[in-house]
Amino acid sequence: MAVIGKLWGYLAQRQTKVILAAAAASGLDIDIPHFEFGVTNRTPEFLEIFPFGKIPAFEDSTGFALVEGIAIARHVCSLAPESGLLGRDARERALVDQWVQFTEYEIVAFNMEIRALHSGRLGPHSKELFEGLICRQGRSLRYLETYLASCSSGFLVGDQITLADLALAAATQQIGRVTCGAAERALYPSIFAHYDKVVSIPGMKETFGEPEFVQERLAYKENQ
Incomplete structure (x- = not known):
């Protein structure tokens, strides 16, 4: 190459x-x-x-x-x-950008803030704030789950892989290690099927590595 x-x-x-x-x-x-x-x-x-x-x-x-x-x-x-990773026409390119941004701001951002709260890097916080972020991420995941369930190709845009799928797969691996334990993953079968689909493509497994998903999602802990 x-x-x-x-x-x-x-x-x-x-x-x-x-x-x-x-x-x-x-x-x-x-x-x-x-x-x-x-x-x-x-x-x-x-x-x-x-x-x-x-x-x-x-x-x-x-x-x-x-x-x-x-x-x-x-x-x-x-x-x-x-x-075709950026889309094959103007509409597909716009959709790729849409889903990349959705992934960054509606999934990754919440995941990072939840981890930061849990670790104490953001200082004292409340259980209400922690669980509120979990709920807001959950709202985004439910929306994404419904959308992916309607995609016959299993991809976010059109019938082939795009940058949006790669960005989402990386984010899915991240939430599967933090905010989506086994119970949560069962709620979002299409999202995690999408992850499996992406990493099964030749060359992807080596890049993404083992998923290392947790059994139990990160839970609130009292401030130390």
Whole structure:
């Protein structure tokens, strides 16, 4: 496969998985330099290219540099337009963007905030706030479940995989490790069937790794 550049980031990082999955689905390859958070991204060489020190970070052979996971993933997909990963026409492209944003703001964002509350990184909080976030994420998941159940192809847009599916699969893996235990996964069979469908595509299993889903979802704990 053609090497399109270098990507700094952790292989276990959700955004990195989406980028590498996009490359695999596009028939492209990306070099992954050794990376140590707080060390590599604080070196003068790294900060000269990426002044904010954020990962994932991408640079191609011409010196073109990008940060932000979805922006990098979109760029990767654009290098193989025949893949259809960004949609095959204007309507499909809009739908791909719609579902990518839905995934980021209605699923991932809640998951991150729930984890932060649980760990105490956001300071003192209440059970009402914690459970409120669980409920809000649940509302989004119910909407997504209903939509996916109506998709005969099993994909979010049209009849083939797109960037939206890759983004959702990475998010689904994340919630399956945090807010969706076995009982919750049973409530959303279409969402987790979608995950299984995506990771069964050649090259995806290696990128996503083992799901490592929890049996019991993260529960509220009193502040320490």
